[in-house]
Amino acid sequence: MGDEFCSCDIVHENVIEMVKKKMPQEEKLYDLAELFKVFGDTTRVKIISALFEAEMCVCDIAELLHMTQSAISHQLRVLRQARLVKHRKEGKVVFYSLDDEHIKAIFNQGLEHILEPRGFEYAIS
């Protein structure tokens, strides 16, 4: 009532209060969204999927995905900043690999969801 965000009168104040108390800190939810954002790009998912199988250098990944070295390097930077990949230098060549087991877990959970026999369509038309 008289609220500046919603003109509705039907507001369940008790529910809102309860949820407000139970919800994680705003900052935590922000960080969570930032993490998922990193996974929310086809190129990055492909890179992660590739590194899931083997350590690879920038050049290998570019060739594998048929993309430019620059594009791959830019995305690897994002993955590095999110600490999802590690890198190891060997002369001029930089080898990338997955940083930890969490990625596999998150990744596989997502895959299960996708593969569920429910006729999903993520068309954001």
Add this chain to the structure above:
Amino acid sequence: MGDEFCSCDIVHENVIEMVKKKMPQEEKLYDLAELFKVFGDTTRVKIISALFEAEMCVCDIAELLHMTQSAISHQLRVLRQARLVKHRKEGKVVFYSLDDEHIKAIFNQGLEHILEPRGFEYAIS
């Protein structure tokens, strides 16, 4: 060598071939990225986090998050299309709730990752 995407000579063909064979279908990876993309927005994460606690109507969510009814409604549409939320009508009021258990799983995996005592910073600066 002579590749159109990378000017490097150091390409590990055997690794690339191996990875290429093992990687999931391109389409699956695309769908996976689309799923994560839905989780990759603060507003949507907040909505999911709220519905994690209780079923709520559009108006409740708008008030809880201090956002307009329109903004919330638009985001609920995205969540609906990704089949992450269900809705139930009761007169003029539409109640939303989480669609299934997978969300909790994916969500919590992400939180664990975030909460790991490693000094994470997802600053995409």
Add this chain to the structure above:
DNA sequence: TGTTCATATGAACAATTGCTCATATATTAA
């Protein structure tokens, strides 16, 4: 029927994002 109200939706706009291109950095070898 017409009015009220909860929600949905289309258009427009600003902010963000992912790529390309050019160039910088860093390492190796001559």
Add this chain to the structure above:
DNA sequence: TTAATATATGAGCAATTGTTCATATGAACA
């Protein structure tokens, strides 16, 4: 040092995204 090469990075641009605003839809009720 200079040349060659693997990777990194900044600027610019097109495409995408999230919000606002105005309006449409649909349900309850006088």
